[in-house]
Amino acid sequence: MHTEVEDNKTNITSTSQTSTATAAQAELQATAPGQVRVIKRNGTVVSYDDSKIAVAxxxxxxxxxxxxxxxxxxxHETVEKLSLQVSAIFKRRMPSGGTIHIEDIQDQVELALMRSGEHKVARDYVLYREERRLQREEKKASEPTKAHPTIRVTLSDGSQVPLDLGxxxxxxxxxxxxxxxxxxQVIIDEALKNLYDGVPIxxxxxxxxxxxxTLVEKEPNYSYVTARLLLDNLRAEALPFLGIANSATQSEMASLYAKALPAYINKGIELELLAPNLLDYDLDKLGQALDANRDQLFNYLGLQTLYDRYFIHSNDIRIELPQIFFMRVAMGLAYxxxxxEDRAIEFYRLLSSFDYMSSTPTLFNAGTLRPQLSSCYLTTVPDDLHGIYGAIQDNAMLSKWAGGLGNDWTPVRALGAYIKGTNGKSQGVVPFLKVVNDTAVAVNQGGKRKGAVCAYLETWHMDIEEFVELRKNTGDDRRRxxxxxxxxxxxxxxxKRVFDDGEWTLFSPNDVPDLHDLYGEAFETRYTEYEAQCKSGDMKLFKTVRAQELWRKMLGMLFETGHPWITFxxxxxxxxxxQHVGVVHSSNLCTEITLNTSKEEIAVCNLGSVNLAQHVSENGLDLSKLEKTITTAVRMLDNVIDINYYSVGQAETSNMRHRPVGLGLMGFQDALxxxxxxxGSDQAVEFADRSMEAISYFAIQASSALAEERGSYSTFEGSLWSQGILPIDSVKTLIAERGNDYIDVDQSQTLDWSSLRTRVQQKGMRNSNVMAIAPTATIANITGVxxxxxxxxxxxxxxxxxSGEFTVVNPHLVKDLKARGLWxxxxxxxxxxYEGSLQNIDRVxxxxxxxxxxxxxxxxxxxVDAASRRQKWIDQAQSLNLYISGASGKKLDITYRMAWYKGLKTTYYLRALAATGTEKSTIDTGSLNAVSSKTEAPVAAAGPAPVPEACSLDDPDCEACQ
Structure with missing residues (x-):
């Protein structure tokens, strides 16, 4: 008979915080230097003994x-040789000692028998192991669970108790x-190998x-398993702090959540983390509405992200659990x-279902003492020293409370322009932008994410050529x-000058002050008048360049540095x-907001996103559900305006006057x-059109219904809304202004827009703007789309x-490959x-x-086509990243001209792959190191690669991902 012992088992206990200790560290803690030890199946740890291998x-x-x-x-001779081989393997692996499991030893015995040609013995050994495994499982099923016989856990006070296997x-x-x-059982058995007697709790x-x-890459559902295991950790951290329980299983939370909510609210107010007015709610009613089952919706990345960056904490102890977190946000928005109470429950159900998610600042701050809930702020910087530094101070204050910033720098005079007050010459825009850059670094959004700002400059500004080089890694660093x-x-x-290969004239804004506020035909007329003044000698400070040369420089810097982005x-x-009350002078940090700015007004936008994947089935859009979601979402967004904490007065003035919101979407690819x-199909472009049409229709309808209930925003009269001109109608105006030769936009529609126009004119609009598609990088992580x-x-x-590094595998792909027997x-x-690509895998x-x-x-x-079809329905813009493989100057030129030609308002990041790279070797083709256009950078042509990392879109320092 072979040497066998009982199965080793382990348990789980409460834990205060996810530890970074590795299995290797655990083994070293349990093992003296140079000593190899063995974990037996009953959990006992014994010294490694060569003779026992020989006996087996x-x-x-x-x-x-x-x-x-x-x-x-x-x-005898064979056994001696094989025993030495097996022992040598572990000594090579662990020259300084360590801990191994009995199963690892038996695996090596099997391999040694097979390699030595002893196939009959190996076969019998395998069969015997399987027989014993089945016997152990039968015995385990018939016996009650007991505490672990030898392994104990060390509690936070230093005492030790047996692991609770049950x-x-x-x-x-x-x-x-x-x-x-x-x-x-796979998780339990593998986790056992990292445990030892005295392991910290x-x-x-x-x-x-x-x-x-570690199992996620083979089966995406393990991401949900991992999240649920992490939840046990979170419960053990929050519940004792709230005085509810030392720990709890998921099933126990069905009753504990109702008790935890009032305890949390009281504790949060005591610690001055929550607003005292939350006590005005009927907390028992809200507690009963919490649905513990919705904890199960999280994948690992989503829950870990919430834990690391969103949950309220005291002395680094998280006092929130997921459903309490969503209810806190809902209470903050419904106050x-x-x-x-009814509205808070309505908002909670929408958030916790993942059908809709508020933006990050709202999730951070709703229900707190400083409810800064708005996402984006747009400012115009005036052309005087006091105003410039006042704008930089505004940046700091807005960034402190988690606002993303867009600054319009066009009014500031150019390098070499005359300064009357000092009788000197201006240093231009660039030195001030260096100060803005350093301010963004210094004020890091309350320590929760990196401060982020985007500077905008019009293409006719004399400093534009230096402006486009701001992100270069060469040159004077004081001007970078x-x-x-x-x-x-x-x-x-x-x-138009680019298309027609014409000349382009650069000016200093103090010489052409009205260009900043002009657009369309009025801008063209005035601009050509200023050009005439240059030719006649009446304008002294200017520069003439070929439009195509400047365009190529803009695209070249975009490819080389990722900036400046192209917005129209x-x-x-x-x-x-x-347009009746102001001018849009720039977009925001992520290029989806298009609101008026001036010296008196800092534009503010309040964001949230519909999870489109939750509103789509194989049969298409669920319009009824989508309407219900959007009606509640727009109400939540409108509430943000009144509840929001404004750190700058001009922002409050603007937000209360116009009440803009930006309802967007996420999960578009999942919906496909x-x-x-x-x-890449006509069907997807058509779906982009129809889905955005529905979102637009229901969002406008919801804002109009709110106007009927609460009143229209104060500057409604004179707006396009009041004239019965909806976003789809304004496309005609753009075509007329630009001319048919320079634009091609689809104008098809399917819903009853006529009746909605009438309603808007009669009932008004609660919000000046209602739609904008933001990047949603973090809230998409939270919702798992x-x-x-x-x-x-x-x-x-x-x-x-x-939050760290996370393996991400496409669950839709895995499902389809499983159905075909290919996973x-x-x-x-x-x-x-192949770095996440299927294209070179022949059997797919x-x-x-x-x-x-x-x-x-x-x-x-x-x-671009899909974005164009969306843009016709949107009163603001969309954060549109462009992905270009085999990038070249010609391809960039075509793509960005097409973006303008198709009527887009803005573009965002350019993600480009070089035109050539090194192809990985394959046995089938033998194309070792052949030139290919399929990889981002040269790679070694040997062996399978590790899991590829995401591009800079997922860089921890990229504000779009935070």
Whole structure:
């Protein structure tokens, strides 16, 4: 018989915080230097003994060959040789000592028998191990769970107690409940190998979490398992602090959540973390509304993100749990409602279902003492020293409370312009931008995320050529801004000159002060008048360049440095509902907001996003559900305006006067997957059109209904809304202003817009603007869908952000490959090797490759076409990243001209792959190191790659991802 012992088991206990201790560290803590120890199946830890390996192998031989004298001699020699081989393996692996599991030893015995040619003995050994495993499982099923016989955990006070095996099995089983293709026992068995007698209590749950997360790349459902295991950690952290319980399983939270909410509110107010007015709610009623089952909706990335950056904490102890977090946000948004409990429950249900998610500042600050809930602030910087530094101070104050900033710097006079007060010459815009850059670094949004600002400059400004070089890594560092964003604010006339290969004249704004506020035909007329003054000698400070040369420099810097982004002044203004009371001088940090700014007004926008994937099935859009979601979402956004904390007076003035909000969307790619549509297809472009039409219709309808209930915003009269001109109608105005030769925008529509126009004119609008599509990077992580309107980056990659690194695998792809019998370890390896792409994997059907084409495999024209079809419905803009594979000057030129030609208001980041790279070697083609256009950078042509990392879109320092 072979040497066998009882199965080792482990447990889970409460833990105060996720530990970073690794399995290797745990082993070293349990093992003296140079000593190898063995964990047996019953949990006891013993010293490694060569003789026991020899005994086990000998018994295996005797069971097959018998004990004859002839056989005995051969067996002895073989056993001695094999025992030394097995022992040598572990000594090489752990020269300084360590801990191994009995199963690892038996695995090596099997391999040694096979490699030595002893196939009959190896076969018998394998069969015997399986027989014993089944016997152990039967015995385990018939026996009650007991505390672990030898392994104890060390509590926070230094005392030790046995691991609670029963509780561990309950927690892991609950974590796996309802999920296909996951196994609780696999997690338990693997986690055991990281445990040892005296293990700190915090490391027990960590072992389970780490074990589960390593399985995500093979089965996406383990991401949900990992999140649920992490939840046990969170409960053990929050519940004792609130005085509710030392720990709790998921099933126990069904009753504990109702008790935890009032305890949390009282504790939060006591610690001066929450607003005292939250006590005015009927907390028992709200507590009963909390749905513990919704904790199960999180994947690991989403929950870890909430834990690290959103949950309120005291002395680094999180005192919030997921459903309490959502209710706190809902309470903060519903406080001024007449029936606030009912509204709070309505808001809570929408957030916790993941059908809609508020923006990050709202999630951070709702219900707190400083409810700064707005997302974006846009300012215009005046042309005087006091005003310039006042604008920089405004940046600091707004950034402190988690606002993203867009600054219009066009009014500031150019380098060499005359300064009357000092009788000197201006140093231009660039030196001030260096100060802005350093301010953004110094004021890091309350320590929660990096401060972020984007500077905008019109293309006719004399400093534009130096402005486009601000992000270069060469040149005078005093005239570089490495930490802030920049964007070109491009008039239509410049683009026409590019198309017609004309000349372009640069001015200092103090010589042409009215250009800043002009657009469309009025701008073209006045601009050509100033050009005439230059030619006649009446204008002294100017510069004439070829429009195409400046355009190429703009695109060249965009490709080289990622900045400045390309945004278009005229469509932002011509289609603005608020053109009767001001001018749009810039966009915001992420190029989706287009609101008026001036010396008196800092524009503010309040954001949230519909999860489109939650409103789509194989049969298309669920219009009824979408209408219900948007009606509640717009109400929540409108409430933000009245509740918001304003750190700058001009922001409050603007927000109260115009009441703009920006309802966007996320999960567009997931919605396509749900309908089996490829991103690069006519069907996807049509869906972009129809889905945005529905969102636009319901958002305008909801704002009009709020106007009927609460009154229109104060500057409604004279707006495009009051004239019966909706966003879809303003497209005609843009075409008329620009001319048919310079624009091509689809104008199809399917809903009853006529009756909505009439309603808006009669009932008014509560909000001057209602739609904007933001990047949604973090809230998309929370809800577990693709961000915003983006195509899939890769089907398997590592996402890095401020919460760490997370393996992300496309669950839709895994589901389809499973249905075809193609999902296995080889496919996982292939996806790693080909950096998340299916295109070079021969056994994947063509239709699957098309459906799961990654961002750089989708032609840019599809991205632009879909964006154009959305833009016609949106009163603001959309954060549009452009992905270009095989990037060249010509391809960039075509793509950005097309963006303007298709009527887009703005573009965001350019994600470009070089035209050539090194192709990975493959056995099938033998194309070792062949030139290819499919990779971002040269890679070694040997062996499978690790899981590829995401591009800079997921850089921890990229503000769009935070």
């Amino acid at each position: 192998i000998t018994k295996a031989f005797l069971a097959v060959e018998g004990g004859s004298a002839a056989a005995s001699s051969r067996i 509780r561990m099995e309950v927690v892991v089983s609950e974590a796996c409940d309802g999920l296909a293709d996951v196994k609780a 915090a490391d027990v749950n960590t072992s389970l979490v780490i074990t589960s997360r 001024r409602e007449e029936n606030r 801004t490495h930490d802030m964003n920049t964007a070109n604010w491009v008039p239509d006339l410049f683009m 002044k005229d469509p932002c203004n011509i289609r603005s509902p608020q 997957y749900n309908q089996h549509m490829a991103y 693709s961000q915003s309107i983006e195509p899939t980056y890769q089907n398997l990659y590592v996402k890095s952000n401020l 296995d370890n080889v496919m996982v390896n292939d996806l790693k090797y 059907p063509v239709e699957v490759k098309q459906l799961y084409a990654t961002a750089f495999e989708v032609e840019p024209r599809w991205i």
